Amino acid sequence: MRELAASAMPTMGARSGSISAVEASAEEMADRVTVIERRLLHRHPVSGLPTREPLFAAIAASPSGLLGVIHLSDLERLQAFDESLAEHVLAALAERVVRMLGTGALVAQVDRARLAVWFGAETPADVASTKLQALGYALGEAVSFGQREVLPEIRVSHANMAEHGTTPAMLLARASVSRSRAADVSASVTDDPLIAAQQLYALEQDLRRAVARGELELAYQPLVDARAGAVCGAEALLRWRHPEQGLIPPTRFVPIMEAAGLADEIGLWAINAACREAGTWRRLGLGPLRVAVNISGHQLDRRDLIILIERTLARHSLSSDLLEIELTETVAAGDVDRITALFGQLRQLGVAIAIDDFGTGYSSFSTLRNLRFDKLKIDREFVTAVDRRRDSQAICRAILELGRGLGIRVLAEGVETAAEYSWLNAQGCRHFQGYYFARPLDPAAFRAFVRDEHHLSGLLAPISDPVSERLRA
Structure with missing residues (x-):
């Protein structure tokens, strides 16, 4: 290393012209490195497309x-398990x-999984929109990589400078969310897609910290047993x-x-x-009240769900027969074999x-059979x-009869009305839930409702004559 370093240094007796030549050569090399760095900054290393800077410059230079x-x-998911395949797909789609x-638009790579296309003033907006739509269809075709094929998941959105004219960065933001699925997740008080x-x-972000x-x-919305006359x-x-927005609707x-x-x-927080609360009901002497909790498909995918439920019941000294798991028919009909095994463990x-x-x-009867x-x-x-x-009467009668035949509670x-309750009661329905009896209540109000037997008796009283009800139906 010493010899190498020494050979690279000018000798004490070197002429000043030699030193100047070395300095000039170093400056030239530095300039070349700077040029290469600038090129790299403005070109994506995989797709070879221009990056944001050239795109923003083109937008800023155009009146419309x-x-x-x-x-x-799905590019980021693909990168997570096969980087080389993801890079090949990106390069193929960019190409x-x-x-x-062709040369009718500027194509740029604005981040890892988004390409941008800028149609300047020379391209009418309707023509540009049509081209984008055609791109969306064409890019969905399979990309081959050796013996493998990938079907890309493509979404296309856009924004018009005439409608959203502002800085290039803001125009890109508006274009990115104009048809974003995420923006449609919940209702918003504004029609502006960016603000939404x-x-x-x-x-x-607030929800992530809410727990x-x-x-x-x-x-807690009461479940009423009409035959027993009790909750x-x-x-x-x-x-x-929410600390600022108040109660946010589910x-x-x-x-x-x-x-x-x-x-x-x-x-899991809700189950716990x-x-x-159900353990509190038992300790307060309110009787063996069962609590029903909704379970999502995501929770059913947990391998340790049964263990977590068992531990939760033990933590609160709650008998397992006082917990009821509710799930929608769609979730239950997903993976029948897995759900069947899970149900066996729960039971x-x-x-x-x-x-x-x-x-x-769409699979009610097959779900019940399996x-x-x-x-x-x-x-x-x-x-x-x-x-x-x-029509509703026919459907309700059929479900009630189905429940009786299978030995399942309905x-x-x-x-919401006394008339609805009376008709269903006349058909043999025993269990009820709804605003006619009570809206969802906070824990203290629910306990008070359970204790107010006189109030519940009044709600259960207006039962129409079953014979006349059947004749009217």
Whole structure:
């Protein structure tokens, strides 16, 4: 190393011209490195496409135009397990875009999984939009890599400078969210897609911290046994009390929870909270009230779900027969073999299983044949105005008869009027849930409802004559 270093240094007796030559050579080399670095900064190393800087410069120099964004939706998942295949797919898709568009547009790579296409003022917006749509279809064709083929998942969105004219960066942001699936996850108070996406992101970040901050809570809607004239349990319903926005409807935050991968964590929190409350009911002498908790498909995928439920029951000294797991028919019909094994474990543990929204899926009877349930819940779609609608009456009668034949409890949910309750009761329905009896209640209000037997007796009293009801139907 010393010899190498010494040979690279000018000698003490070297002329000043030699030193100047070395310095000039070093400066020239530095300039070349700078040029290469600049080129690399403006070209993506895999696709070879220009990056954001040339794109933004072209947008800034044009008085009008349309910016399209091509979302390579599954590229990052592919990179996670096969980097070389992902790079090949990216390069192939970039080459397709450039070949299809020719010189009529600037194609750039704005990040790992998004390409942008800029149509300047010389291309009418309707023509540009049509070309983007055609790109979306063409890019979905398979990409071959050796013996393998990949079918890319492509989404295309765009924004028009005439409508969203602002900085190039803001135009790109608007183009990226103009048809974003994430922006459609929940209802927004604004029609501006960028603002909606920003609100959605902020809400998702808040939801990620909601458990630790104690913002989640459960409301309990009574389950009524008309024959016993008493409350037999409650369905635990998730609520989110945002510190600034107040109570956020489940229809708004549950889709975000699912999309953000939070269903597992929040679902386990709900099971634990519900079992803790049910243990409190028992200690307060309210009787053997069963608590029903909804389970998502994400939770069913957990291999340790049975162990977690068993530990939760033990933690709160709750008998397993006082917990009921509810899941929709669609979830139950997913992987029948796996669900059958899981149900066997739950039943061996002593936990009851209910199928929610029965009758709204496409595989109800095959589901019932393959899986054993303890309870069917007639969907509110068929309960609403059942005293007046012949089609709903026929469906409810069939479900009630099916339950009797299979020895399965049937509960009518969404009962809102005395007339609906009376008709269903006359047909032999025994279990009810809905606003007619009570809205979802906080823990203290639910306990008070259970204790108020006189109030419940009044609700159960207005039963029409079954004979005249059948004649009217």
